[in-house]
Amino acid sequence: MSATSDPSKTDTGTMPTIRPLRLGALRRRGRLLRRLWSDAPISVIGGVGVLLFLLLALIGPYLTPYNPIANNFAERSETPSLAHPFGTDNFGRDILSRIIYGGRNIFALTGSATLIAVGLGLVIGLYVGYLGGWIDQIVMRLIDALLALPALLLTLLLLGALGNSRFTVLVAIVILYVPIVTRVVRSVVLDIKTKAYIEAAEIGGESRFHILFREMLPAVLPTLAVEGALRFSYAIFLVASLGFLGLGVTRPEPDWGLMVSEARDWYALSPHMMFFPAAAIVTLVVCVNLMADGLRRLLEYSEVD
Amino acid sequence: MTAYLIRRVLFFGLTLLLTSLIVFAAVRLLPGDVETAVLGRGAEPAARAALREELGLDLPFFMQYGNWLSGFLSGDWGNSYAMKLPIMPLVMERLGNSLRLALIAMLIAVPPSVLLGLFAGLNEGKLFDTVFSLGSLILVGIPEFVMGIILINVVALGWGILPPSASVPPDASFGEALPRLILPSLTAAAVLLAYIGRLTRVGVIAEMRRTYVRTAVLKGLRWRQVIFKHVLRNALLPTITVIAISLGWLISGLVVIENVFAYPGLGRLMVFAIQQRDLPLILGGVMIAVTVFALANLIADLLYAALNPRIRLG
């Protein structure tokens, strides 16, 4: 032990190479994950829950024998049974199948919207934060202005302007979240931009691209992951709310929010029609929130260690 | 402090100006022509042209924007196409309704959330904190419409205590209106409760780790003196900001709640306006919502500055 910590005594003589892939880092991740499991098992469960939902969305359609939109008046408003674990709705459609297909839609829509927003926000935030000056000023004022628009109102406005479609919802989410992600990324960048290692890279003649994407990006990623997870959860929330208002979807497409809204009229007769889609929304959002919380904890661990 | 005040107010104005430009541009993008909306189908081309001229739709974009802005600032918001009514009184009445709901929700949510957050923060990592953290995470995950429907079905329809609808007749007294407002405000309060509580908790935990707390303890101060005089004074600063901001947030968050409970607020009016493509109404409504939102932010900033000697005294 003393020999390695004493630099003057050590000379291995062999020619080492720079490790390109960081095995040590991966092992460290594993250790952190184990620590997370012992400290906050619920967060891990949340993460697993999200994965299960994702899995269901991906392969669920191949497992269910029912068509989610075809009416089947022979089996109207059935309570849960073996054939229909979640029951059927007033058109005789299998609720589980509709939830699976609805989940697929929601994942595709919010997932892609979040990814686009996070990607754009990352790039804009990196550049704006690093460059500073008047570009930063202008972008930040613009972001302030966009953030002054209540989220749902902006979405409604866009639905009116661009038409009531899934694509508009995607655009709305991107417009809503790019400023937020930009702001988060920018604040991290402002924090590390004055660190000596960034200045060392500058006086080392490094290109802007290298400084932003090689030196800074790794430091931004953990925060970005947390923010991305949070955005994802809000996006699900928003899409569900829109669906409930009958916006961004067209009947008879399966949509969780719309299912809840439609089931209101049948609540007294078939409460299961409302229970399952509502439960799906809540479970997914809570799982994503728990996952975000876990990511945040991981971030704190790596800062402490 | 004066410089700070001026800066904040200037930014507030600038933000509103930019936002109004964005909103105006978005509204101009709305498909469907105004003439049909106002004159109905089959109107004479001459009448259409006259209307276009009257409404200033021939002018370049920025001229139109300028005209609208000067009208908006002088209180002339035009007439709603769909309802054929002056917009300003309509919007203001609905805004008043929404604000009433929002204020009741805040009154319900703020005291318990601050207390719970404080208690959880002081007991970080203990059972209460774990339960609180998990509970608030779940509460945040329940969409307003789910929460609203649960309340309607359990409290109103199940127990029959309170009315399920919140449509208050305009001439109802406050005493008559109140029972109808409780369920929607509870719904809004649920989300606020979790949100403010979590933030208070984080603030308390962060402050408890500061060195000055140790100084205070090692002066021999009693535990409650340390907490109430030293920690809370700093820990609640961000909470106060959040409370002010959530007032603005509520204005938009109420859209869904107002729909669930059929409450005549600004949010519902906006949904109606957008469905009807009622341009001046959309503009007026969105701008007033934006103003309230920005105003809440401004108040939050100023409050923060007034309470924080580091900013107050530079």
Added chain:
Amino acid sequence: MEAPILSIENLTVAYRLQGKWLEAVREVSLCVSAAQTYGIVGESGSGKSTLVQAVMGYLSGNGAVRSGAIRFEGEDWLHTPRRRREQLWGARLSMVPQDPLSALNPALTVGEQIAELVQRHTEDTHNAAYGRAIEMLRRVKLPDPEGAARRYPHQISGGQQQRALIAMALASPDLRLLVLDEPTTSLDVTTEAAILDLFAELQDDHRAATLFVTHNLGVVARMCQRVAVLYAGEVMEDAPTETLYHKALHPYTRLLLRAVPRIGDHSTLQAIPGRIPSLRKRPSACVFAPRCPVAIDLCHAQKPPLERAKDGHLVRCHRWHEIAEGSLRVEEAPSVAKRREIQSTEVTFFDQLFSAEQNGAQATIMRAEHLRVQYGVRGLLGRLLGKKLPFRAVDDVSMRVPRGKTLGLVGESGSGKTTFARSLIGLIEIESGEAHLLEMPLRGTPRQRTKATLKAMQMIFQHPEESLNPNRTVGQALSRPLMTLSGMARPEAERAAADLLRAVSLPADYLGRFPRELSGGEKQRVAIARAFAAQPALILCDEPVSSLDVSVQASILNLLAQLQAQHEVAYLFISHDLAVVGYLADYIAVIYRGQLVERGKAESFFTPPHHPYTEALLASIPLPDPQAKQRRIRLPDDQPTGGVPSGCRFHPRCPRYLGEICQRQAPPWHTDEQGRHYRCHIPPHELTVLQTEDGA
């Protein structure tokens, strides 16, 4: 003998981390009696902060006393209930912490924070308590105590904040134990000296037992009657101060004393190899054995007991008898550092060194002329919105750096020394004036500069923690400049990176490591290697050792000297520490509030005449020798606000203030026979007389 106020018996304190108890303090015993100042000296990781917390009876969350006892005035302090402790804290024992700003509540006035303590422990009304607070502020010599009481912490200077905390600690008339936890570490040296004086003076009044915890051997020598040396949680040696500094028996103590640079002493510093073992890896035998040059097998096998060597002299070493007899030598023979003789041509050259009119002689590699740097310059909008007034951090500074030499730039915090260096390398904009490096103009941001300019000048930063990217390996950090600035291909750069590591005495397998796997000293070695990668002609060293422990600091200083001799590189070495600068520099310049006040050759620098500010700096340095004679010149605390003083910038604090002329007129440069330049209204012969007379 009087019963001690505080007695610690065999104390072991540990922290619980992931289910394991890690011992931070092990079997520490000591006694402090009334009116005694007991020093605890230790480097980072020695366990001194843990010891302080245990003594105060306020360990942080996961810490606990595992065994041993603490008695405070005979009372079993470890088993005193919280309620009783609250009555004693602030009344009978109190503490002065390290970082004054964070120790004060930002939201309460200074007076209120003292008054609440008084009120807690007496029957006083709030008004009476507040009056007592003002009285205490007067006793700690705060100018305008009433005004200070009304202010919030951020409105007063660091020195004043520390005075306020001292006032708080001493506010109780029943004080029996005062714990000072690195109370001057965050202060400038002139402020530190004044605060230390204050401690000494006040102790004559309160006569409480004082536990003085610090890493600074000079401060201990000045303040304490008795010292315990702490290493890796254990007491290595415990002796009266005189004995410890002159007849130390433990190898660690002896080496530590040889690692501190001293003014006027040019013998090579002796660094202690290795680092303090981390909490997880404490050896079970002698904790110092892995780094000890005279360790034998026994040292690695068995823990030495804390033995009584002589009366009142305790030492924990298997070989202390041999050291006491003089048959075992721990230190290397003192060797005078090979300081190149300054040749006569260089003397004439140096005369011209700072004069802006002269053209760059061949030996000059960097010249700066009338450099000004301003902070807080805002655009039109910013001015409209009333942003903070611009502040000129560097105001008309000219200097030249000769090839292969070290120019030491000394100044306290806020003097503009770092800003000057940053403006040269392009990290902050130059407002006016010119700078040239090897006849290349230094202008604009690094991006706007040519590769050749970047290659010719590099920088070593102050904080090793921040100077390496935590997400990139040492190899990546070193090979980048080789590729970007020296144009090497990747494989070539990776080979050269290994060579660089070897040059800074780090093993080549460090290439694959991440900064978090390195100690502070090792990180700074990597940063030095990176600065050398492009083979620059000039390296700006911005306080490169100030955040390192003494023993590590010595090795870094030696490394810098060695690399300079090998590579003929010039250093602009920036530091607040005159002793460190004196060790390394060929020339020294002193900067005060953005202007140079004195400059001269290093070897003659420490004799008068001096600029009064330099004189005060020299008189303020705590010397690591209890017998050292030092003149006593103290400056009033600097004011945090207010513009630049008119005339001579130093006049509001100057102990040699002449009168109106100092306020009205900027002083001229004087030159003495030795070629030293300084800027003062007092001519050299008068200053020399003044500054030699007082000393006697």
